[in-house]
Amino acid sequence: MRILFATGGTAGHINPALAVASYIRETQENCEILFVGTNDHMESRLVPNAGFDFKTIDISGFKRSFAPKAIVHNVKTVARLVKSSGESKKIIKDFNPDVVVGFGGYVSGPVLQTAVKLGIPTCIHEQNAFPGITNKTLAKEVDRVMLTVEDAKKHLEPKNEVTVTGLPVRGELLKADRDFARAQLGIPDDKYLVLSFGGSLGATPLNEAMFGILLSSAENGKYCHIHSVGTNGTEYLDKFEKKGFKNGKKGTVDVRQYIDNMDICMAAADLVIGRAGASSLSEIEALGKASILIPSPYVAENHQYHNAMALVNRQAGFILEEKDLTSEKLSEMIDSLLSDRAKLAEIEKNAKAMSITDSRERIASIILSLIK
Numbered sequence: 001m002r003i004l005f006a007t008g009g010t011a012g013h014i015n016p017a018l019a020v021a022s023y024i025r026e027t028q029e030n031c032e033i034l035f036v037g038t039n040d041h042m043e044s045r046l047v048p049n050a051g052f053d054f055k056t057i058d059i060s061g062f063k064r065s066f067a068p069k070a071i072v073h074n075v076k077t078v079a080r081l082v083k084s085s086g087e088s089k090k091i092i093k094d095f096n097p098d099v100v101v102g103f104g105g106y107v108s109g110p111v112l113q114t115a116v117k118l119g120i121p122t123c124i125h126e127q128n129a130f131p132g133i134t135n136k137t138l139a140k141e142v143d144r145v146m147l148t149v150e151d152a153k154k155h156l157e158p159k160n161e162v163t164v165t166g167l168p169v170r171g172e173l174l175k176a177d178r179d180f181a182r183a184q185l186g187i188p189d190d191k192y193l194v195l196s197f198g199g200s201l202g203a204t205p206l207n208e209a210m211f212g213i214l215l216s217s218a219e220n221g222k223y224c225h226i227h228s229v230g231t232n233g234t235e236y237l238d239k240f241e242k243k244g245f246k247n248g249k250k251g252t253v254d255v256r257q258y259i260d261n262m263d264i265c266m267a268a269a270d271l272v273i274g275r276a277g278a279s280s281l282s283e284i285e286a287l288g289k290a291s292i293l294i295p296s297p298y299v300a301e302n303h304q305y306h307n308a309m310a311l312v313n314r315q316a317g318f319i320l321e322e323k324d325l326t327s328e329k330l331s332e333m334i335d336s337l338l339s340d341r342a343k344l345a346e347i348e349k350n351a352k353a354m355s356i357t358d359s360r361e362r363i364a365s366i367i368l369s370l371i372k
Contacts, residue, residue: 007107024364033052033053035055036111037056103125109137123144126146128148145161151310192338199280203296204232266289273293286355288355
């Protein structure tokens, strides 16, 4: 049995594919797995590190601009697109896969389209509530389409069956225990814990809004609060130090550059504040956490807004758009939610109801069902 995965660009595409591939490797004997990506994005590091064979094609996405540099880039992209089809065909013929799986990113386009032309079974997985342009195109051609949330279906014109599978969540998160986690962090039983982060790099608008809130919490001790400024937010650590924080800590507040023990922090939290990437939302749902979501407006198709609204429309979370984000508004939302235990419990229940905890098993089952 040979399975080829095509994906790349961001961790949001790559990590779910690795989770599914790892599960198949663990449960299926005599299974060969090959990943195809590019050599200049993080898949070139993440995939080999996970112990999978990796091949590359030369492909790039189009820039949506008429600026001179963008026009030059797009001309080169057309040339790469032609070249990548030939590269994809060679890789597929050499590996001879039984099924080809796309997890998004522009690299999956030529690989899946080549597989379709060669008569090889194909399927794709879409992580976001608003599909990317590559998966929108591929949905019209492949044998099966898998979605994280039902909301994405209305934006597609699928040729064949569509199935909602959810998105794989890290195993350690599924095993996380709230009481154990709070004990590990030293959170008192009578205190709420707020967890906030803007992704691994951090988000300047969130750091700005949180600065005053965290200073207040450090003084009044109203809530326990763990906040990550991100790898690009070092200047904020300096700002907190000037306000009396020692190694990022003061009172009930803990400010970090990066959260290494996210499974523990997420399990212990009563309220999560952050961006609306698909993986983060799946983790929030899996643990049944109330959330205030601040979608990044800088992502393709504004997909984080649609991801957030999938929760909001099911009374499973709240949204605060970046254009409306202020320290005062965010503080007001935190206080309002944490002062209403019944409302908090309702949000937690609705978030948990959205969770699909056997996502990798569902996705693997569909992939394997396509093998003739």
